Amino acid sequence: MIVIVVAEQVLNGVQFGITLFLMAAGLTLIFGVMNLVNLAHGSLYMIGAFIAAATFNAVHSFLLAILAALVGTAAVGIVIEVVVFRSLYQRDHLDQVLATFGLILFFNEAVRMIWGATALYAQVPQFLSGQVEVLPGVPYPAYRLAIIGVGLVVALAIYLLVMRTRIGMLIRAGASDRTMVAALGVNITLLYTAVFGLGAALAALSGALAGPIFTVESGMGDDLLILAFVVIVIGGIGSIRGAFIAAVLVGVVDTIGRAFLRPLFALFMSGFAADNAGPAVASMLIYVLMATVLFFRPEGLFPRAKR
Amino acid sequence: MTAPRIRLVVTLAVLAGLALLPPVSAALGQDFYVDLFTRIMIFAIAAVSLDLILGFGGMVSFGHAAYLGIGSYAVGILAYYHIDNGYLQFGTAIAASALIALFIGWVSLRTSGVYFIMITLAFGQMIYFLGESVNQFGGDNGLNIERHSDFAAFLSLDRPVTLYYFVFAWLALCLGLGWRLVESRFGMVIRGAKSNETRMVALGFHTFRYKLVAFVIAGAMAGVAGALLANLTLFLSPSIMHWTRSGEIMMMVILGGMGTLIGPVLGAIAYLVLENALSGFTEHWQAILGPFLVLVVIFSKTGLLGAAGAWRTKSTHA
Amino acid sequence: MPEALLATRQLRKRFGGLVATDDVSVEILPGEIHAVIGPNGAGKTTLIAQLAGDLQPDSGAILFAGQDVTGLTAADRVRRGLARSFQITNVFREFSALDNVSLAVQASAGHSFHFWRSARRDPALREPAETLLAELGLSARLGVAAGNLSHSEKRTLEIAMVLASKPRLVLLDEPLAGMAPEDSRRMVQRLAALKGKVTILLIEHDMDAVFALADRLTVLVYGRAIATGTPDVVRANEAVQRAYFGDEAE
Numbered sequence A: 001m002i003v004i005v006v007a008e009q010v011l012n013g014v015q016f017g018i019t020l021f022l023m024a025a026g027l028t029l030i031f032g033v034m035n036l037v038n039l040a041h042g043s044l045y046m047i048g049a050f051i052a053a054a055t056f057n058a059v060h061s062f063l064l065a066i067l068a069a070l071v072g073t074a075a076v077g078i079v080i081e082v083v084v085f086r087s088l089y090q091r092d093h094l095d096q097v098l099a100t101f102g103l104i105l106f107f108n109e110a111v112r113m114i115w116g117a118t119a120l121y122a123q124v125p126q127f128l129s130g131q132v133e134v135l136p137g138v139p140y141p142a143y144r145l146a147i148i149g150v151g152l153v154v155a156l157a158i159y160l161l162v163m164r165t166r167i168g169m170l171i172r173a174g175a176s177d178r179t180m181v182a183a184l185g186v187n188i189t190l191l192y193t194a195v196f197g198l199g200a201a202l203a204a205l206s207g208a209l210a211g212p213i214f215t216v217e218s219g220m221g222d223d224l225l226i227l228a229f230v231v232i233v234i235g236g237i238g239s240i241r242g243a244f245i246a247a248v249l250v251g252v253v254d255t256i257g258r259a260f261l262r263p264l265f266a267l268f269m270s271g272f273a274a275d276n277a278g279p280a281v282a283s284m285l286i287y288v289l290m291a292t293v294l295f296f297r298p299e300g301l302f303p304r305a306k307r
Numbered sequence B: 001m002t003a004p005r006i007r008l009v010v011t012l013a014v015l016a017g018l019a020l021l022p023p024v025s026a027a028l029g030q031d032f033y034v035d036l037f038t039r040i041m042i043f044a045i046a047a048v049s050l051d052l053i054l055g056f057g058g059m060v061s062f063g064h065a066a067y068l069g070i071g072s073y074a075v076g077i078l079a080y081y082h083i084d085n086g087y088l089q090f091g092t093a094i095a096a097s098a099l100i101a102l103f104i105g106w107v108s109l110r111t112s113g114v115y116f117i118m119i120t121l122a123f124g125q126m127i128y129f130l131g132e133s134v135n136q137f138g139g140d141n142g143l144n145i146e147r148h149s150d151f152a153a154f155l156s157l158d159r160p161v162t163l164y165y166f167v168f169a170w171l172a173l174c175l176g177l178g179w180r181l182v183e184s185r186f187g188m189v190i191r192g193a194k195s196n197e198t199r200m201v202a203l204g205f206h207t208f209r210y211k212l213v214a215f216v217i218a219g220a221m222a223g224v225a226g227a228l229l230a231n232l233t234l235f236l237s238p239s240i241m242h243w244t245r246s247g248e249i250m251m252m253v254i255l256g257g258m259g260t261l262i263g264p265v266l267g268a269i270a271y272l273v274l275e276n277a278l279s280g281f282t283e284h285w286q287a288i289l290g291p292f293l294v295l296v297v298i299f300s301k302t303g304l305l306g307a308a309g310a311w312r313t314k315s316t317h318a
Numbered sequence C: 001m002p003e004a005l006l007a008t009r010q011l012r013k014r015f016g017g018l019v020a021t022d023d024v025s026v027e028i029l030p031g032e033i034h035a036v037i038g039p040n041g042a043g044k045t046t047l048i049a050q051l052a053g054d055l056q057p058d059s060g061a062i063l064f065a066g067q068d069v070t071g072l073t074a075a076d077r078v079r080r081g082l083a084r085s086f087q088i089t090n091v092f093r094e095f096s097a098l099d100n101v102s103l104a105v106q107a108s109a110g111h112s113f114h115f116w117r118s119a120r121r122d123p124a125l126r127e128p129a130e131t132l133l134a135e136l137g138l139s140a141r142l143g144v145a146a147g148n149l150s151h152s153e154k155r156t157l158e159i160a161m162v163l164a165s166k167p168r169l170v171l172l173d174e175p176l177a178g179m180a181p182e183d184s185r186r187m188v189q190r191l192a193a194l195k196g197k198v199t200i201l202l203i204e205h206d207m208d209a210v211f212a213l214a215d216r217l218t219v220l221v222y223g224r225a226i227a228t229g230t231p232d233v234v235r236a237n238e239a240v241q242r243a244y245f246g247d248e249a250e
Helices: A002-034 A041-059 A062-083 A093-115 A142-164 A166-176 A178-183 A188-210 A220-235 A240-268 A271-296 B003-027 B032-054 B065-080 B086-108 B113-133 B160-183 B185-195 B197-203 B207-233 B243-256 B262-281 B286-299 B303-307 C044-052 C074-080 C097-107 C123-135 C151-164 C181-193 C207-213 C231-236 C238-249
Strands: A131-135 A138-141 C006-015 C018-024 C033-037 C059-064 C082-084 C169-173 C199-203 C216-221 C224-229
Touching: A002 A041, A002 A131, A002 A138, A002 A142, A002 A188, A002 A220, A002 A240, A041 A062, A041 A093, A041 A188, A041 A220, A062 A188, A093 B113, A093 B243, A093 B286, A131 A142, A138 A142, A142 A166, A142 A188, A142 A240, A166 A188, A188 A220, A220 A240, A220 A271, A220 B113, A220 B243, A240 A271, A271 B086, A271 B113, B003 B032, B003 B160, B003 B262, B003 B303, B032 B065, B032 B160, B032 B207, B032 B243, B032 B262, B065 B086, B065 B113, B065 B207, B065 B243, B086 B113, B086 B207, B113 B243, B160 B185, B160 B207, B160 B262, B185 B197, B185 B207, B185 C097, B197 B207, B197 C074, B197 C097, B243 B262, B243 B286, B243 B303, B262 B286, B262 B303, C006 C044, C018 C044, C018 C224, C033 C044, C033 C207, C044 C082, C044 C169, C044 C199, C074 C082, C082 C151, C097 C123, C097 C151, C123 C151, C151 C169, C151 C181, C181 C207, C216 C231, C216 C238, C224 C231, C224 C238, C231 C238
Parallel strands: C033 C199, C033 C216, C082 C169, C169 C199
Antiparallel strands: A131 A138, C006 C018, C006 C059, C216 C224
């Protein structure tokens, strides 16, 4: 019995980690290549979730919903890249943080203006609504398994893209020497826009998949964004591999903490104390983890070499 | 007029204006302004405290609202347990925010640049979640505070005008302290570290210690703002610590002109007046404020004071 | 033979396959001006970085005034009296020249946890700074922001900041780099005037300056110290001649 509960929570943690990874991968890619801090990345996640949910509610096709989310969000991403970010690449990080903060305010409100202030209903598609027996006697929602599956495939795809293709080589090169790459005749502006679009698409995918599980509402991406930052800090900025490992770690630790700390505390504390201490410590767990990692490795687990 | 002169004039003008606001507002029959400007001054204190580390020290702390919250909660929690003594409440607010700033600063200042921004952001959010999850003190729903801080026969903070001048006194005090601080030897180390950290270390300064102390001072000052806020709203809510509030405070600093002390005060006035005016027009005011902020950052980095020629420029012995 | 003020014992440093410092043992005598010369890429700046504390050697020891300082941070070495200037000018661009030097004076005036009194108006900081800047010929430029000074003035300011801490030994990394000839000559005179007041270890490419200033030289080639001695002795050394002119003679 315990095994089922633990297994279920671990899987939930992994699934949450995958959601985080998709966010963090985009963020770290954009930061690694363009040295740009983008707080509005959470907004892209949110837009992806909204477009997917709205599309699904209208046409009842899951695949179409995902596609619409990817295309729509990438389009929005490219627009803000051209309009806002091009002025920000050469500016310092403080400016980037503040400008993208302004974007968050805008998008949170825009989403409310278009779809209203209440949460949008997003449902799990029919063909994924069942349960799968992952271990004998351990049923697990098929949808969540699907997310894990998609995440692994995407992680592999990104790895292959960055490590094995010409574009990937340009991405890695652009990360270490912008002027040199430009001197080689590569259109840096186009490269940046492409990388940004890819990052936006990843965020959109994360949001579109997460819709049926989390609530689709204004501001849904902001808290997740901070967690994505924690993931990147732990994993090392610019490292996809670091982002993956850190994301799964954070996802599992957070989920297990929230699920088991209160009952654990209740074993040796009064119910009242456990009710307060449990959730409190659980909410701090990841940050304590982050602080611990930083204490020993201020640049994360897989820091990239100095520019 | 030189930049420092202009700043001095602006400072005096602002302080004079704020001092005269209650009687003017009473004469106009618009008491609402006293409330609004009490709130503005509280955020001005928070913005000034952030300017100390951000504008002067180059430490981009994106979790500063947490200290506002800690100060508020210190007052609120003590009030919950029927401890209304103002000295005790404010003392605890300062001590608590200073202590937590010490821990957070100690971990965060080991990093720099983007890492520092992200880490302070994360820690700020951690404090927010802590506030949300402790159900005893209202958690998500917040908590009412029944009585104002009691400073015995000295003050009666339940009268709005008294509270206004109490906050005003704190603002003037913080500005004065800030001014002495940035011109002192300690201040020069902080400013030197912002300008050229490698050189500071090469000169023999252990910059980490100084930055940490500055971080703690800024946290404590924001804690005071929080304690004042609790007295204004008589309501505790973790939402005051949400990271978007940290962003707002940062905007105030930039909007007014960072690294000038009086700039953040102007920024707080401008931001909150703008927010107040816009939200009167439309409930979707954030859709206007957002792009406005983007434009400010892209085009006018030196803020209002910069426009007045009062920002710190290269060619002056400023 | 007086005891060395600064000495290295078998210092080694490699970066991957490149040996930057190869078993270097040199001694700098108190009061002397000692120049380190050598072709480009010989490892001179790496050597200075290790002496200053910015880089940790792989093996070997650094002794200052008889004490092992190999493990000390750069900041701590400065406090002991071992200061360095930078090859690329590294001043506080937003501060005035006076503020720059005052800050350097402040650095060696104990701790700076003073929160109230104005640092700018403090005579204990201003006066030494003004004197130093006067000695180096920058009196007219006290109030100018460092970022607005000419290149030569910036390098002079750089030296002033190093001297402000009243160090026992200064490491000067190409102090004349990029200076106009007239300014170079003046700087050489000022450095010569410092002889006896402070020990100087100097990296320089300008051979005229080196031979005018240095009491002794050490020649570094591929990370290895191939000769040490007075300028005449070094000039006559065969290995040195080969290193500098060897390829051409063949």
